[in-house]
Amino acid sequence: MNNQLIPYGKHFIDQDDIDAVIDVLKYRNLTQGEAVDSFENAVAEFVGAKYAVAMSSWTAGLHMACLAADINETQDVITSPITFVASSNAVLYCNANPVFADINSETINICTDALEQTIHNNPKTKAIIPVHFAGVPCDMKKIQQIGIKNDALIIEDAAHALGAKYTDGSMVGSCKYSDMTGFSFHPVKSIAAGEGGMITTNNEDIYKKLLRLRSHGINKLDDNFINQDRANTEGKQNPWYYEMQELGYNYRITDFQCALGESQLKKLPDFIKRRKELVKKYDQAFQEIPEISSIQQDYRNDSSHHLYVVRIKFDQLNITRADFMYELKENGILSQVHYMPVTSHPYYEKLGYRTASFPEASSYYEEALSIPLYYSLTNLEQEKVIDTIKKIIKK
Ligand SMILES: Cc1ncc(COP(=O)(O)O)c(C=O)c1O
Numbered sequence: 001m002n003n004q005l006i007p008y009g010k011h012f013i014d015q016d017d018i019d020a021v022i023d024v025l026k027y028r029n030l031t032q033g034e035a036v037d038s039f040e041n042a043v044a045e046f047v048g049a050k051y052a053v054a055m056s057s058w059t060a061g062l063h064m065a066c067l068a069a070d071i072n073e074t075q076d077v078i079t080s081p082i083t084f085v086a087s088s089n090a091v092l093y094c095n096a097n098p099v100f101a102d103i104n105s106e107t108i109n110i111c112t113d114a115l116e117q118t119i120h121n122n123p124k125t126k127a128i129i130p131v132h133f134a135g136v137p138c139d140m141k142k143i144q145q146i147g148i149k150n151d152a153l154i155i156e157d158a159a160h161a162l163g164a165k166y167t168d169g170s171m172v173g174s175c176k177y178s179d180m181t182g183f184s185f186h187p188v189k190s191i192a193a194g195e196g197g198m199i200t201t202n203n204e205d206i207y208k209k210l211l212r213l214r215s216h217g218i219n220k221l222d223d224n225f226i227n228q229d230r231a232n233t234e235g236k237q238n239p240w241y242y243e244m245q246e247l248g249y250n251y252r253i254t255d256f257q258c259a260l261g262e263s264q265l266k267k268l269p270d271f272i273k274r275r276k277e278l279v280k281k282y283d284q285a286f287q288e289i290p291e292i293s294s295i296q297q298d299y300r301n302d303s304s305h306h307l308y309v310v311r312i313k314f315d316q317l318n319i320t321r322a323d324f325m326y327e328l329k330e331n332g333i334l335s336q337v338h339y340m341p342v343t344s345h346p347y348y349e350k351l352g353y354r355t356a357s358f359p360e361a362s363s364y365y366e367e368a369l370s371i372p373l374y375y376s377l378t379n380l381e382q383e384k385v386i387d388t389i390k391k392i393i394k395k
Contacts (some may be wrong), residue, residue, distance in 0.1 A: 005329070006381050008336045009188035010374040012271070013260075018142070020263035024188045024256040035255035039200035040198065040261040043183070043261035044372060047162075047173025049200035054258060055214050057160050058184035058197030062090035064213045065180045065199055066127070068206045069153045071096045077119055077125035080110040081341040081361040083131040087157050088342050091129075099125070100343060102358040108309070109138040111147065111360065119150045126257055127153040132151035132161035132172060134338070135190075135304035136296045138143070140166055140177035154178035160306035162190040167302060173200045179204060185257075188374075190271065190304050191264035193257040217248030271375045278373055278382055280309055285386045291317050291393060295368075307338055311367035316389075317393060321369065324392060328371075331388045336370045 024035050036147035044052035071077060079087045081100040088098035101118040104111040119125050128147055130138040140156070147154045155178065158164070162183045164172045168395045173181045182202045185193035199208055214218050220242050227233040231241045235274055242317050279300060286292045291313045296303065314321050325335050341361045343353035357363055372385055 001325050003341060005332050005334050006372050006377070006385065007184040007334045007374070008370050008372050008388050010376065011187040012267070012375045013192070014267075016266075017260055017263045020259040021256045023261040029255050031252060031254045033255040035258040035262070036253060039258035039265075042262050042265055043162075043173070043198050043224075044200060046268075047171040047181075047200055048214060049173055049175050049181070050202045051206065052200045053200055054103050054196065054198045054253045054261075055211040055251040056197070056253050057186070057195050057251075058157075058182050059086040059090070060249070061182045061197035061199050062157070063084055063093045063241060063249075064153070064210055064251060065155045065182060066094045066096070067213055068209045069127050069155065069179065071126050074124060076122045076124045077127045077129060078110075078115060078125055078152075079129040079133045080133070081343050081355065081358045082108055082133060082339055083157065083342060084339060085160070085342050085345060086159075087131055088348075096126070098342075100353070101357060103133075103361045103364060105196060105360045105364065106296070107136055107138070107299060108133045108364060109136065110143075112139050112142045115143065116146055119152065121144060125150060125152050127155055129155050129157050130163060130294070131157040131159075133308060134296060135160045135164050135306035136299040137161060137164050137166050137302060146176040151156075154180075156181040158182060159184035159186075159189060161304050164304035165302040175200055175202050179203060185264075190306065191268055193253070193261035193264070196253050196257050196261060198261075203330035212245060214251045215248060216244060216250060218242050218244050219247040226358075234304050244309075270347065272304055274375050275373060278301070278377060279303075279305050279308060281379075281382060282310075282371070282373075282386070286389075288309060289390070289393060292389070301362070305317045305373065307370045308373040309368055309370050311336060311364070312369055313367065319395075324369070327392050331384070333372065333385055333388055335372075337365070337368055338370050339365075341365055 031095045035190045040052040071094045076097045076099045077091040078099045082103050091098040099122050101114040158172050158181050170176050180199050185196035293311045295309045328335050341355045344355045
């Protein structure tokens with residue numbers, strides 16, 4: 001084992017990945033070329049969705065998804081307080097109102113009872129953004145029912161969940177229970193593209209709108225031209241012609257990122273298999289320690305195992321979480337907290353949100369700690385993590 005710090009998460013790149021990127025750099029378009037289409041097709045096929053659109057990040061994707069759902073300043077959108085800020089920031093980008101519903105303490109996903117109550121209290125809800133926390137899919141059947149009953153669209157935040165399955169065996173991303181699903185390819189996620197995101201959908205109109213929003217609101221699809229007379233000369237399409245039909249962005253992703261993403265996708269089953277093994281070992285190791293409980297233990301089968309989170313009774317151990325993390329670091333181990341509740345950030349507090357309104361999220365946040373979990377974590381490194389945690393607890 002070397003003396004480098006063990007991070008909480010990390011990408012894995014091999015020679016095939018490097019070759020795939022070099023191939024694009026040497027011989028192909030750097031942007032708007034065939035590697036983007038190819039990656040989109042590969043993800044759509046992998047998850048079983050009709051369409052996929054890649055973009056520069058899932059944060060950009062969340063913004064586009066909200067726009068494609070026609071979310072505006074008169075509407076509310078419900079999500080979980082235990083997520084990365086991007087999930088609700090996208091709602092703010094559309095000048096709409098993010099609303100939070102508390103989590104379920106077993107899954108750490110949005111609690112469907114709380115969701116029902118929240119949607120009842122917020123009749124202007126236009127969409128729900130369930131977040132598949134740490135790779136465990138939400139109860140999408142129930143969320144779909146709530147969406148249909150309340151006329152709300154569903155955008156799955158699957159940043160953590162590429163490769164995860166619903167309980168019926170279908171893949172997250174198939175959009176079986178939703179209008180859109182989005183993934184992130186940030187380096188700590190299931191697969192890495194440097195930065196990057198992808199939305200899958202089965203709705204052709206949404207697909208075409210996402211294509212336009214990704215590139216300045218410009219439409220190049222001849223079946224959608226508004227000014228057919230200007231688009232054509234004597235019945236033939238004018239070769240220079242394009243139309244800006246709405247306000248879009250430059251949220252495009254490069255071809256070399258997509259080449260990396262597609263190469264990584266081939267390794268995803270191996271990545272998940274190794275993560276599963278590591279998770280099993282952690283579960284066994286912490287079973288006997290009353291001050292530690294590993295979250296989501298009943299939901300291991302279908303997870304993509306993005307994070308390994310333990311809840312620690314720091315007060316019973318007479319150690320603060322900060323000191324616990326510092327002590328891990330002194331031993332070469334990095335840890336993190338996923339997440340500070342979105343409502344606890346100053347920006348959200350200034351908007352009037354209060355974390356105390358979400359008791360399950362608050363109590364989870366007090367105890368949560370993510371410890372190292374990634375494909376290339378060796379058995380020896382994992383043993384070091386386990387031994388160090390046990391040592392700190394026994395002190
Ligand atoms: C739950 C969640 N949603 C959204 C995002 C945003 O994804 P990206 O980093 O690709 O913009 C992240 C990334 O950390 C995330 O964890």
